[in-house]
Amino acid sequence: MVEQAATRVLTCIQCGKCTGSCPESGKTPFNVRMLVRKKQFQSAIDEALPWYCTSCGACTIRCPRDVKPSEVIIELRAKLVEDGDIPVALQKALENTFVQKNPWGRSRNKRADWAQKLDFEVPHVSETESKRLLFVCCIQAYDPRCMVIPVNVARLFNAGGLEFGILGEEEACCGNEIRRIGEAGLFEELEEENKAAFEEYGVKEIVTLSPHCMNVLKKEYGDMGIKVVHYTELLAPLVEEGAIKLPGSFGKKVIYHDPCFLGKQNGVFDEPRAILGAVPDLELLEFSRSREMSLCCEGGGGRMFFEVEATYQRNADVRVLDAVSRGAEIIATACPFCVMTLEDPATEKGLAVKELSEILTEVL
Ligand code: SF4
Numbered sequence: 536m537v538e539q540a541a542t543r544v545l546t547c548i549q550c551g552k553c554t555g556s557c558p559e560s561g562k563t564p565f566n567v568r569m570l571v572r573k574k575q576f577q578s579a580i581d582e583a584l585p586w587y588c589t590s591c592g593a594c595t596i597r598c599p600r601d602v603k604p605s606e607v608i609i610e611l612r613a614k615l616v617e618d619g620d621i622p623v624a625l626q627k628a629l630e631n632t633f634v635q636k637n638p639w640g641r642s643r644n645k646r647a648d649w650a651q652k653l654d655f656e657v658p659h660v661s662e663t664e665s666k667r668l669l670f671v672c673c674i675q676a677y678d679p680r681c682m683v684i685p686v687n688v689a690r691l692f693n694a695g696g697l698e699f700g701i702l703g704e705e706e707a708c709c710g711n712e713i714r715r716i717g718e719a720g721l722f723e724e725l726e727e728e729n730k731a732a733f734e735e736y737g738v739k740e741i742v743t744l745s746p747h748c749m750n751v752l753k754k755e756y757g758d759m760g761i762k763v764v765h766y767t768e769l770l771a772p773l774v775e776e777g778a779i780k781l782p783g784s785f786g787k788k789v790i791y792h793d794p795c796f797l798g799k800q801n802g803v804f805d806e807p808r809a810i811l812g813a814v815p816d817l818e819l820l821e822f823s824r825s826r827e828m829s830l831c832c833e834g835g836g837g838r839m840f841f842e843v844e845a846t847y848q849r850n851a852d853v854r855v856l857d858a859v860s861r862g863a864e865i866i867a868t869a870c871p872f873c874v875m876t877l878e879d880p881a882t883e884k885g886l887a888v889k890e891l892s893e894i895l896t897e898v899l
């Protein structure tokens with residue numbers, strides 16, 4: 536694995552496409568091309584630099600030599616983790632995940648508390664016929680702002696007659712961010728624990744609420760023989776074909792923000808737009824940078840758990856100003872990380888941020 540990475544960096548031609556596509560370049564001291572160069576020559580790096588990366592994946596998509604610069608950053612971080620050169624807040628998130636299987640250290644036996652807000656019981660996945668698992672995600676299981684998302688999606692699935700179950704407190708953090716922070720050992724533990732539960736209960740399909748969970752379960756857990764989808768991929772045909780009736784009227788201008796892990800990294804661009812297109816009296820707008828070119832919100836790659844030391848205009852502020860200039864009243868997205876990073880700057884400018892399931896629930 537290490538040799539492979541070393542070989543990959545040797546093929547770098549220093550074209551700079553990675554830095555050109557990087558949402559952190561120019562405004563911060565971070566320069567991914569320069570870090571790849573230093574890795575080529577095994578030179579020392581400033582240990583503060585790798586933590587700027589948001590793991591958006593743009594560099595890896597654009598690189599003409601398949602160097603995978605975003606993976607090079609993870610390798611640089613892994614060395615820093617090994618040496619203990621890691622921001623305190625990230626160290627805390629890792630320790631919490633080790634103990635309670637979520638980065639905030641919230642009690643594991645409260646992981647399914649969100650389901651108490653429903654007026655029907657959500658079964659354990661082992662009790663379902665379909666063996667379709669709703670994988671909830673740490674943010675949506677515990678964060679007061681995002682706990683409404685699994686509640687909404689459960690209601691929508693129920694309305695569409697889609698059977699599903701959960702793992703409850705047996706669900707562990709998916710590890711997408713943990714791997715990107717550079718803690719490969721902890722990631723492997725989480726992977727093994729989740730895979731053991733999937734196997735024990737005969738899970739046949741996993742529906743994730745967070746694109747970050749979808750990414751890691753689909754692409755980094757190895758071949759589990761289990762279909763993994765984002766919930767928008769299941770909901771889009773249900774709302775388009777009328778299996779879920781949307782009798783309300785929304786009456787607002789909505790601009791859709793493509794999450795990096797859903798859009799550019801996993802190609803899910805059309806389903807969220809199809810869902811919004813099916814909402815009555817909703818005017819759908821587009822950002823000047825959308826789909827593959829969507830601007831990262833800066834919430835990924837561990838950046839949800841700590842602030843980098845720099846004074847610069849945050850991408851979330853840029854995004855909100857673009858939304859305002861386009862006449863949007865609401866920024867819609869399909870990722871809890873994006874909800875969390877966009878909401879404060881949007882509120883300051885008088886805009887609301889809504890996860891897609893919140894919009895659908897309003898017209899249900
Ligand atoms: S895009 Fe790829 S080849 Fe070009 S500088 Fe970056 S890592 Fe090197």
Ligand code: SF4
Binds near residue numbers: 591593
């Ligand atoms: S993953 Fe995104 S933020 Fe990280 S180096 Fe690549 S382009 Fe920059």
